[in-house]
Amino acid sequence: MSTTPFVLAAELAAAWADIQRHHPELPNLAAPESLIGESSSACGTELSFERLLHEAVHGIAAARGVRDTSRAGRYHNRRFLAIADEMGLDHSEQPHPSSGFSLVVMRPETKRRYRTTIERLQRALGAHTKATAADTAKSFRGPAARHGSSGGGVRVKAVCDCGRNVRVVPSVLAQAPITCGACGEPFRIPEVMAVG
Template identity: 40%
Template structure:
């Protein structure tokens, strides 16, 4: 897909969104199940972390109402795709990787697959399977106790297949948002190269903002699974390896201490 004529230098917000939309179309060209989205951007900074990107299922609706033959009001709905300005600041590779991560959620929504649990934080094996279809991989030895397989990364082969898109997007990114100092510490690096620390996958940084309210450092912590069962165990037990529920098959995620 030739995107040279579409991506321009992003000196305005509308041009920036257009550049991201072009990358999304390139993903759709390779994976037709990926749906259309309403592309938005802005700051990903929050009280407890930094969001790289977010997929919102049917967040938007056509403002015009229609009434069908049964007298029911109908509205066309659209998905939302958010990419933070801080992600753009890390570089084009990170941005494309984030778009592929969110495209994984989008495909799961189209297929009716439940790919996350516990307030959409824990990314399960169904998420990972679709992510691998889209050219991402999970490189850690085991899933994260809280986020599961969220931190998928772009493979070398996928990066090569999107080389032209990455190059053009990199040239187009002029406006960015600076990565806050606390987020640099959490991800282990700054904003230098796109191959360095801080380019790993996932919807957001792993950890909380220093100084923000967090969990007590007590001995026992509480966790729950997809079917609502609750277990309490020593912190070292959860750190050692994921605990799987025999009922629903999902990993217990920490919710309180």
């Protein structure tokens, strides 16, 4: 098995830690590997440092107890926008009709602040893309890929032993375990548990 996903997960964790140095209230990134394998997020952006900053805005909102989205997490409201502004992200003046202010971009000074981190992450993403391009048809790629969707895959419910659950793309869960912060056990897809 290639070490590329592990290298990318390590680079994602390092990039997140760099963001935390500038924004200490940002919670730890529990499972960097959960970002790998998804070609798009709810706001339609590919995995990048800019996307990581977007996710960090949600992390800070959660730490502050701020509800920054509605419509099942698709519509990013002005509270999201205010935190994005604090983190050096710009936005359009008018919200998108279905996703609100989700499309944020780094300001020039933000790019300068994180330049080294951005370069490292881009190299890891490039290596990961090159390694996964050689993927064979026998690799598990998730329901959306099997049915010809160009999206990141359909999220399903995964549960842990203490009863908590998360929504995850099965191919992401197949890459590495995602562990529950409460009980320390891995999340599993119920259908897989019943078969296994």
